[in-house]
Amino acid sequence: MPPAAVPPAPQVLAARTAVAFVFALNGLAVASWFSRVPAAREGLGLTAGQLGLLLLAMSLGAILAMVTAGAVVHRAGSPRTAAGATALLAVGLVVVGLGIGGWASVPVVAVGLAAIGYGSGLTDVAMNVEAALVERRLRRTIMPRFHAAWSLGTVTGAGLGAASAHAGFPVLAHLALTAALVLFGTLVAVRSFLTARPDGYADQADDASATAGRSRDSGVLRAWREPRTLLVGLLVLVMAFTEGTANDWVAVAFIDGHGVSEAAGAAVFAIFVAAMTVGRTAGTIALDRWGRVPVLFATIGLAVVGVAIAVFADSTPVALAGVALWGLGASLGFPVGMSAAADDESRAPARVSVVATIGYTAFLAGPPVVGLLGDHVGTLQALLVVPILLVPALALVPTTRKSPERTAPIDS
CATH class of the missing domain: 1.20.1250.20 (MFS general substrate transporter like domains)
Incomplete structure (x- = not known):
């Protein structure tokens, strides 16, 4: 049977679904915050320029994540990195909600945004590394579809955020519920990542290569x-x-x-x-x-x-x-x-x-x-x-x- 006709193993298909789910949840989390930016501006009484500076906190967190992600994923692996980073992202969403809807504090929101940026950015690298592994196991191009799942997550998050704002749903409650959903879903999904399973590698040579890579x-x-x-x-x-x-x-x-x-x-x-x-x-x-x-x-x-x-x-x-x-x-x-x-x-x-x-x-x-x-x-x-x-x-x-x-x- 030619290589192209060899069906993927069940764990590869499970990993494909799990990775797509993590992409979608990450997009949902980020878009949920962006959908409440107008509420943040109003609640904190910010000008456009001040809001721009506040938003920079999230970008700085994301850049820091990119700088450190290679070492973190190398040492902890994609599943644990995605789980831990999503936990930080969830905490950041709650902190932002508190800063807007509870304490009306710009520094608190800035800290929360930095956590969202770092957690989302670190998850971004981990899920892309895992997605590339799944793509190779499937022997066909699928990476863009994972990013399409992220886009669908952002559309969903934006829609839910707009609906929450229209209904007058409190920012803190909205972001806290989103945080809980995203964290729970990610923790379940990463258990099906290929690198979370002893049988996730195709053969012993692959295992040896991965082990050697982690030892350096x-x-x-x-x-x-x-x-x-x-x-x-x-x-x-x-x-x-x-x-x-x-x-x-x-x-x-x-x-x-x-x-x-x-x-x-x-x-x-x-x-x-x-x-x-x-x-x-x-x-x-x-x-x-x-x-x-x-x-x-x-x-x-x-x-x-x-x-x-x-x-x-x-x-x-x-x-x-x-x-x-x-x-x-x-x-x-x-x-x-x-x-x-x-x-x-x-x-x-x-x-x-x-x-x-x-x-x-x-x-x-x-x-x-x-x-x-x-x-x-x-x-x-x-x-x-x-x-x-x-x-x-x-x-x-x-x-x-x-x-x-x-x-x-x-x-x-």
């Missing part, structure tokens, strides 16, 4: 000196900027530039998120058929065209079509970059950590860069910084080609 240092510093890892990280940075700019600014840009209502601006953002989810779900088929490099060339091209249409179109429906193309084009860069970083299983935690650290800096730089440009040229025109970065990033796409260092064994 984490290799994070060495990964920072690898040209391919750094170049993949730069590509992920540009793709994260492409995605993050839409998350932060597309609604505001359409309100300011195309004159739509606030509700319509929210709908524009929903179109982008929906297109991202579709792209990540269907993109796996294209990646398996044509490979990473051709598909990324095509999708980045879609993003460039989409942003240009969104900015320059005179008709709002046409501009909305541009947003959909933007979402489709931005959907695969981040997950494919994570897969590329994890090609060599023994080096995956270190390389994923480095790539994620580089990529996450986009979430620190993106909001102020676009905001400052918007002050000078308008928010809508400021979005053109995205294609300006995407075009030269095409030169980085070949770095995602599968590494020849190691070939995944066939499941039996």
